[in-house]
Amino acid sequence: RDSNVSGDQLANDLAQIASGRCKKAFGRVFAYFAPRLKAFGYKQFGNEQLALELVQETLLTVWNKSHLYDPEKAAVSTWVYRVARNQSFDMMRRQAARPETLMADDLWPLASQESDDVPIDEQILGDQARALLALLPDAQRQVIEKIYVEDKTQQETALELGVPLGTVKSRVRLALERLKEHLHRED
Amino acid sequence: MKIKHHPAPAMLAAHAQGLLPTATSAALAAHVEACSYCQALCDELEQDAAKEQLGQSMALDDSLFDALLLRLDDAPADAGPAKEAPTAAQNQLTINGESFTLPRALRPLAGRVGSWRRLGSKVWSADVDLGEKAAKASFLYIDSHTRIPKHTHGGEELTLVLSGHIKDESGRYQEGDFTHLDQQHEHQPYTEDAPCLCLTVLTAPLVFTGPLGRLANPLLRLFF
Ligand SMILES: [Zn+2]
Ligand SMILES: [Zn+2]
Numbered sequence: 523r524d525s526n527v528s529g530d531q532l533a534n535d536l537a538q539i540a541s542g543r544c545k546k547a548f549g550r551v552f553a554y555f556a557p558r559l560k561a562f563g564y565k566q567f568g569n570e571q572l573a574l575e576l577v578q579e580t581l582l583t584v585w586n587k588s589h590l591y592d593p594e595k596a597a598v599s600t601w602v603y604r605v606a607r608n609q610s611f612d613m614m615r616r617q618a619a620r621p622e623t624l625m626a627d628d629l630w631p632l633a634s635q636e637s638d639d640v641p642i643d644e645q646i647l648g649d650q651a652r653a654l655l656a657l658l659p660d661a662q663r664q665v666i667e668k669i670y671v672e673d674k675t676q677q678e679t680a681l682e683l684g685v686p687l688g689t690v691k692s693r694v695r696l697a698l699e700r701l702k703e704h705l706h707r708e709d
Numbered sequence: 710m711k712i713k714h715h716p717a718p719a720m721l722a723a724h725a726q727g728l729l730p731t732a733t734s735a736a737l738a739a740h741v742e743a744c745s746y747c748q749a750l751c752d753e754l755e756q757d758a759a760k761e762q763l764g765q766s767m768a769l770d771d772s773l774f775d776a777l778l779l780r781l782d783d784a785p786a787d788a789g790p791a792k793e794a795p796t797a798a799q800n801q802l803t804i805n806g807e808s809f810t811l812p813r814a815l816r817p818l819a820g821r822v823g824s825w826r827r828l829g830s831k832v833w834s835a836d837v838d839l840g841e842k843a844a845k846a847s848f849l850y851i852d853s854h855t856r857i858p859k860h861t862h863g864g865e866e867l868t869l870v871l872s873g874h875i876k877d878e879s880g881r882y883q884e885g886d887f888t889h890l891d892q893q894h895e896h897q898p899y900t901e902d903a904p905c906l907c908l909t910v911l912t913a914p915l916v917f918t919g920p921l922g923r924l925a926n927p928l929l930r931l932f933f
Binding site for chain 1: 725726727731734735738752755756758759760762763764765766767768769773774776777778780781813814816817818820821838839840841873874883902903
């Protein structure tokens, strides 16, 4: 029966869970994923009880974090797999009584790019870059150009400009913050 | 500051499936976070893993859904007051008077960094306790103009450069670069005009091979 379920339908269900806490939509997500998650859990743990725990915890996380799903970035099944992989990773660490310093969500964030530090150098490559750099005060632009365009190290940049390394670092930080603000404002 | 050295796709595939020790996954996650190339590759690998791992089904009892429905209205586990966002200072590592902001994936480790030990006059190392024997994570701080004694590796040596750069016979590694060496590689890393902070993950101690370094082998436990 579930071969008829399309990715679009599931994405729609996740959106309804996120916006309206819709239990009907959750029922459809459950019907599609629970048997698959059980098979995955059984493979991970070789044990029915832990497999069912994985099913429940994964789907609860899906219910609670459906707002983090971005249909532009991944298929629903990929995102649900990430939730299940993270759950399984944490369950295995807990079973081995390891310190819960690093949880799987730290290693594999569930939201695409939820971080505050998206690699900015990748974002500002391209034609946009010049226009953006023009927005910076001269001192910051100089530093950014040396590092991101001429591929110099911060130390080299400091030497060339005759300023302390700490100054270069703070200019980079200020400049990136400023650029980030502009990027966010534009989208 | 473009990243030039990446983990092998096979290692990323194992990472995408959560099959690696935590220390190894932490180093990989910190690289992926900064590397859009590996990010895109990981997205694909997770898509493949999803097809593979969620491709089969096992029947389950309907009562499971009812049990789950009862839990939906409970407050989500992560809504509690327990997990406060760490302050900026808690995301930092301070050594030799310099502070470094850790990549997001490594921030939870800041609180589990052991004390800094001095290895030689210009090298410091601090272990991170992740409770695992399979792989051991340490931060390594190497002052400028310093050579690490020539060595080969008893197992695998993963290095993620967090700040500055370091060179060896085969290349120059800078912020974000990830290297993976093993028993087949012998090298002598060195810094130039700036200090370098790395995260290293070792599965076995280093084996020093230089004339003076060999004397250091009895002290290897310092490194591992
Ligand atoms: Zn990479
Ligand atoms: Zn080495």
